[in-house]
Amino acid sequence: EPSLQAKQLLLKRARLADDLNDKISQRPGPMELIHKNILPVDSSLKQAII
Secondary structure, three states: OHHHHHHHHHHHHHHHHHHHHHHHHOOOOHHHHHHOOOOOOOHHHHHHHO
16 A cells, blocks of 8 residues: 555654664763774864873
8 A cells, every 4th residue: 555655664764763863862972983993183173182
């Protein structure tokens, strides 16, 4: 049935959006990336930060 398929598609999209929002909210911030040496920073700036 077309209306059921449309509802399933909307539910799937909502679930994907919710999963993406969860992943984005758990993403590390820039300070954490700097401390783990993942985000490159100028050495003089790094001394000021740490």
